[in-house]
Amino acid sequence: MIQQxxxxxxxxxxxxxxxxRANEGEILLSVAIREKIEIPxxxxxxxLDPYGACRLCMVEVVRKGKREMATSCTxxxxxxxxxxTDTPEIEKHRSILFELYLAEAPKSDVIRDxxxxxxxxxxRFLKRIEQxxxxxxxxxxxxxxxxxxxxxxxxxxxxxxxxGPYTVVNTPYYAPxxxxxxxxxxxxxxxxxxxxxxxxxxxxxxxxxxxxxxxxSQCECCGRYYxxxxxxxxxxxRLDTPLKEEIARLCxxxxxxxxxxxxxxxxxxxxxxxx
Amino acid sequence: MDERTLDxxxxxxxxxxxxxxxxxxxxxxxxxxVPRETLELLSEKLGVRLSQLYGLATFYSYFTLRPVGDxxxxxxxxxxxxxxxxxxxxxxxxGLLGIKSDVTDxxxxxxxxxxxxxTVEIARCFGACSMAPVLRIDGNLYGxxxxxxxxxxxxEYGWTP
Ligand code: SF4
Ligand code: FES
Ligand code: FES
Numbered sequence: 001m002i003q004q005x006x007x008x009x010x011x012x013x014x015x016x017x018x019x020x021r022a023n024e025g026e027i028l029l030s031v032a033i034r035e036k037i038e039i040p041x042x043x044x045x046x047x048l049d050p051y052g053a054c055r056l057c058m059v060e061v062v063r064k065g066k067r068e069m070a071t072s073c074t075x076x077x078x079x080x081x082x083x084x085t086d087t088p089e090i091e092k093h094r095s096i097l098f099e100l101y102l103a104e105a106p107k108s109d110v111i112r113d114x115x116x117x118x119x120x121x122x123x124r125f126l127k128r129i130e131q132x133x134x135x136x137x138x139x140x141x142x143x144x145x146x147x148x149x150x151x152x153x154x155x156x157x158x159x160x161x162x163x164g165p166y167t168v169v170n171t172p173y174y175a176p177x178x179x180x181x182x183x184x185x186x187x188x189x190x191x192x193x194x195x196x197x198x199x200x201x202x203x204x205x206x207x208x209x210x211x212x213x214x215x216x217s218q219c220e221c222c223g224r225y226y227x228x229x230x231x232x233x234x235x236x237x238r239l240d241t242p243l244k245e246e247i248a249r250l251c252x253x254x255x256x257x258x259x260x261x262x263x264x265x266x267x268x269x270x271x272x273x274x275x
Numbered sequence: 276m277d278e279r280t281l282d283x284x285x286x287x288x289x290x291x292x293x294x295x296x297x298x299x300x301x302x303x304x305x306x307x308x309v310p311r312e313t314l315e316l317l318s319e320k321l322g323v324r325l326s327q328l329y330g331l332a333t334f335y336s337y338f339t340l341r342p343v344g345d346x347x348x349x350x351x352x353x354x355x356x357x358x359x360x361x362x363x364x365x366x367x368x369x370g371l372l373g374i375k376s377d378v379t380d381x382x383x384x385x386x387x388x389x390x391x392x393x394t395v396e397i398a399r400c401f402g403a404c405s406m407a408p409v410l411r412i413d414g415n416l417y418g419x420x421x422x423x424x425x426x427x428x429x430x431e432y433g434w435t436p
Contacts, residue, residue, distance in 0.1 A: 156324035157326060158326055159327060159329065160330055161329060161333045161334075162333045162334070163335075171326065172326050172328075173329065179325070179326065
């Protein structure tokens with residue numbers, strides 16, 4: 001579920017020998033991101049519970065002179081917490097992971113660039129390339145899309161299917177989904193840009209999800225198709241009436257124009273309406 | 276599977292823990308596989324997303340999504356059986372039944388003869404390694420199997436050359 005927003009008491013954590021302020025219980029990776037300390041990561045998404053799937057965000061925790069590895073996306077800030085992000089141990093672990101990811105998602109530019117940034121340009125593992133893979137051989141099975149779809153959107157259109165080396169993410173039976181809203185949350189959270197979505201005429205097509213088609217609403221003013229119909233209907237159900245009517249008819253751009261026009265006319269004592 | 280049967284199964288599983296697997300297990304046992312229509316109906320009745328049910332049904336090798344034959348032959352491909360000649364057993368079976376084993380979408384090896392009499396599947400270790408190589412037909416175990424034994428064994432299940 002959504003991470004709690006109540007900040008804990010202020011604490012000091014040490015990263016690579018430097019002290020930083022954080023809130024108790026805050027995720028260490030978030031602290032690092034805020035302080036611009038580089039830690040590679042694929043499966044972290046602030047709006048979802050930490051999951052620790054990709055293992056890339058490993059750091060070493062120093063405790064009583066001993067060191068142990070931990071994923072920084074599941075590590076919580078506490079007073080006196082001390083971590084190191086680039087020890088030889090971590091670097092070795094990371095390189096092997098990057099090699100594995102290069103084999104798992106050989107067509108992903110994101111993975112390729114990320115790995116190259118850490119000096120890994122080749123993999124000793126067998127590259128998994130499948131013809132016609134709906135995710136373009138870019139998926140690393142991090143699970144973010146599955147979780148965004150069910151935990152944030154409540155749609156549950158996609159899931160992990162099959163097992164072991166055959167595990168993939170897709171819709172049941174590789175059939176167009178009836179549960180998909182076409183919201184595109186999966187596309188936004190995917191760290192490797194694996195998911196393909198395209199608006200074609202009056203439909204949004206989730207190409208990677210078995211060509212699931214979702215009808216879009218059309219703007220009454222400019223005629224553009226702008227948002228998945230069912231999704232806007234469910235959002236609208238929660239809004240005030242005047243705003244609701246406007247949003248139901250106009251795309252964001254035309255609504256902006258109308259607002260501006262009204263402002264100008266109001267200054268002159270008039271009012272514009274859309275017809 | 277008809278709706279009444281499904282309702283009866285659902286009614287038998289009212290505890291939340293292990294409920295879905297329990298229901299899916301009964302469907303599998305009664306039908307020999309999990310039919311798509313049944314899974315869709317179940318999703319509607321329980322208000323559980325189809326993607327969740329499908330994820331479960333394809334995760335556990337216990338479930339089959341395609342109809343199987345009258346007799347299910349499971350060849351053990353575990354380490355011990357492999358070493359003791361399971362590959363030869365599988366090949367001999369393919370020859371006798373006129374099929375070619377093939378991995379399905381879900382990575383499962385399962386083939387059914389055209390007359391729907393036999394389905395051949397593989398498993399990884401029955402826990403009967405001392406009798407390797409082992410195969411199982413409808414719950415009956417056959418140890419120390421050789422390709423030469425197969426015609427006789429299959430004969431017990433109505434196979435004719
Ligand atoms: S499609 Fe993207 S978000 Fe979904 S599991 Fe694969 S890599 Fe993760
Ligand atoms: S970001 Fe921490 S394990 Fe993926
Ligand atoms: S390997 Fe076949 S029974 Fe154990």
